[in-house]
Amino acid sequence: MHTPTPALVQQRQVILRRLFGEHHSWLRERLRARLGCPDDAADMASETFAQIVAMPTPHTIREPRALLTTIAKRLMYDTWRRRDLERAYLEALAAQPEPVAPSPQERLLVLETLEAIDRMLDGLSPRARTAFLCSQLDGMKYADIAEQLGVSTIRVRQYVAKGIMLCCRTLVE
Template identity: 30%
Template sequence: MDLLRAVKRAVGGADSAEDLLHSAFVRLSEYSARESVDNPSGFLVRTAANLAVDERRRVQVRRESPIDIGEMFNLSDGQPLHPEVLAARERLEKVMAALDSLGPRTREIFLLHRLDGLKYREIAARLDITVSAVEKHIAKASLFLVNWVEGE
């Protein structure tokens, strides 16, 4: 628990300290396979702090340039669309139609995770359900989309 407390101090007591520490452990494992690490605890805390900074930057970029997927269909520069763009637009419309055939709760949870970048724990707290329920909805949506893609 001392290590978790150190990570919480380093990242400003963030709720994501456990996730950051887990990611830091993964990085330590990968790094220590190539190089020796003299101070694993220090490595973990510093890596977790760096990961927290990276996450804050990603969140800031998302806030500065929010894009509504519906608005993307209305963008036009007056030029004819290229075949690749048309194909991509058709594929996106098919994916959106496929997502519409999911149950509303499953679709909402899947989009919160994939588009909004929320973690399972954050989704569970927001929707007042268990993390296990979130995992099941994500698995259901993912399996549905895999089967949908294979069926095309």
């Protein structure tokens, strides 16, 4: 691996400081307006800049605000999806009789597993995701899923196959 020279390290630091100085307040305010919470906005802006710092070549950024907006939007959507997953899981837990309720550690493991599955299925359309989950988690028959989604049974089979391929590809990586 190539070790950068002190001059390159210093140049990188100057670029990162400039990006932060010129755009951090702008991004934080934009996120505050979108999220409605200054603390969440500050956290999201920090995470966005952490991803910029992790980039190997920040000097190639030509449109910093466009890139920052794209990264921040992806982080917001990931956060919202994670909250939706957690909310759905907690609602399902609330419907369980008390003796069946899992421990806090088990809940955390289940939430982490759900998030991992959600990331695996990220490339699927909403219909394909629904078909895959109905098939694999609910054990529904393809014909029933097709009727529910208003598509053909063959399309459901394709959706499920694509979901299985994404899971297998993720597990192999």
